[in-house]
Amino acid sequence: EVQVVQSGTEVKKPGSTVQISCKVSGYIFTEYFVHWVYQAPGKGLEWMGLIDPADGATMYTARFQGRVTISADTSKETIYLEFNSVTSEDTAVYYCVPEVPYDLRLDPWGQGTLVTVSS
Amino acid sequence: DIVMTQSPLSLPVTPGEPASITCRSSQSLLHSNGYNYLDWYVQKPGQSPKLLIYLASDRASGVPDRFSGSGSGTNFTLKISRVEAEDVGIYYCMQALQMWTFGQGTKVEV
Numbered sequence: 221e222v223q224v225v226q227s228g229t230e231v232k233k234p235g236s237t238v239q240i241s242c243k244v245s246g247y248i249f250t251e252y253f254v255h256w257v258y259q260a261p262g263k264g265l266e267w268m269g270l271i272d273p274a275d276g277a278t279m280y281t282a283r284f285q286g287r288v289t290i291s292a293d294t295s296k297e298t299i300y301l302e303f304n305s306v307t308s309e310d311t312a313v314y315y316c317v318p319e320v321p322y323d324l325r326l327d328p329w330g331q332g333t334l335v336t337v338s339s
Numbered sequence: 340d341i342v343m344t345q346s347p348l349s350l351p352v353t354p355g356e357p358a359s360i361t362c363r364s365s366q367s368l369l370h371s372n373g374y375n376y377l378d379w380y381v382q383k384p385g386q387s388p389k390l391l392i393y394l395a396s397d398r399a400s401g402v403p404d405r406f407s408g409s410g411s412g413t414n415f416t417l418k419i420s421r422v423e424a425e426d427v428g429i430y431y432c433m434q435a436l437q438m439w440t441f442g443q444g445t446k447v448e449v
Contacts, residue, residue: 267439325393
């Protein structure tokens with residue numbers, strides 16, 4: 221059974237660096253891409269980017285390109301999402317979700333990590 | 340970028356009655372392999388999103404058969420044959436053909 225467990229809530233000041241993590245299990249780590257999805261308070265889902273853990277290749281949507289970095293640690297079977305310098309617009313819940321090969325479905329989703337940016 | 344447009348954005352439903360949500364894409368989601376890369380997800384109150392339908396019409400494991408997906412190209416539909424109270428939530432379509440983009444979401448409420 222595939223399982224996805226994300227790190228806990230973060231409260232940060234503007235300009236801080238934030239790293240959240242996503243531990244996956246139940247499949248061969250390097251065989252599934254992993255995606256991150258952004259959800260601002262009371263808003264819809266927005267795709268941020270993904271990583272291929274096999275080679276570390278990443279892809280980001282324009283809004284998040286250059287502002288966040290997705291990385292993977294194969295020894296820990298963990299994916300990371302790091303923000304360079306957070307602003308209030310980064311206050312959101314972030315979801316990690318593996319992509320099943322071939323049919324590209326995103327399943328299952330992690331429980332989400334709330335990041336609150338406040339001075 | 341492919342833009343996904345859902346309608347309606349709010350859908351009042353009555354338990355036992357059918358319901359449907361439409362999703363339109365700005366470009367065809369039909370791949371040369373014959374598959375439409377369109378998924379449906381539901382986010383129930385206070386929960387993470389969950390996969391319902393993938394490749395436009397394949398029901399995910401454990402999803403009740405009252406949920407069905409149809410469509411091809413740029414027009415897709417999610418149908419609930421008989422709504423149950425537990426179906427309340429926000430339903431999103433998502434395309435996976437070029438990058439990944441979600442629709443705005445449709446709030447289903449009893």
